[in-house]
Amino acid sequence: MPRQHKKSSAAGGSQRQLRVGEIVRHAVADILSQGSVHDPDLEGHIITVPEVRMSPDLKLATIYVMPLGGRDMEIVIAALERNKKFVRGEVARRVNLKFAPDIRFRVDERFDEAERIEKLLRTPAVQRDLAADSQDSQDSKE
Numbered sequence: 551m552p553r554q555h556k557k558s559s560a561a562g563g564s565q566r567q568l569r570v571g572e573i574v575r576h577a578v579a580d581i582l583s584q585g586s587v588h589d590p591d592l593e594g595h596i597i598t599v600p601e602v603r604m605s606p607d608l609k610l611a612t613i614y615v616m617p618l619g620g621r622d623m624e625i626v627i628a629a630l631e632r633n634k635k636f637v638r639g640e641v642a643r644r645v646n647l648k649f650a651p652d653i654r655f656r657v658d659e660r661f662d663e664a665e666r667i668e669k670l671l672r673t674p675a676v677q678r679d680l681a682a683d684s685q686d687s688q689d690s691k692e
Contacts, residue, residue: 567604574611574651575602577644581637582615591629595622600658604651611641611651614658623657630655 563571579599581587596618603612617626630637634653642650670676 563604563606567606567608570608570645570647571602571604571611573645574604574613574641575599577641578602578613578637580644581640586640587630587633587636589629589633591622591625592633595626597626597630598658600660608647609649609651611653613653613655615655616658627655627657 582592582597582599598616598618599613600616601614603614604610613630615626615630617623631654634655638650638653641653
């Protein structure tokens, strides 16, 4: 009977995927912070690496990046894509895995989403509803 793989209930994958993703994230963050990638489009940009998601077989790493201030996102992603062979080699050298994972870069959009939610929470309609809810809870305590 063929062996069946259970799908992970964790949002980011199995414990192994999360652990390897974090190790790869640290390696990529070090590579970028040390200025090891020599590309004129990356010079002058501070790039954060908030997350790396690994495929279940650990052969593909999706690296989420965000340039400081969110400026020049397309230029930074294009520069990282041009240099991904170098980055992959550096990751393979720094991280002890059976296979060096293929890598792809994506813009991390969580910051934009958090800002959008923050703006929604500050709208007058939401503030009014929150004030009404807090008044209702005060009345029920008395």
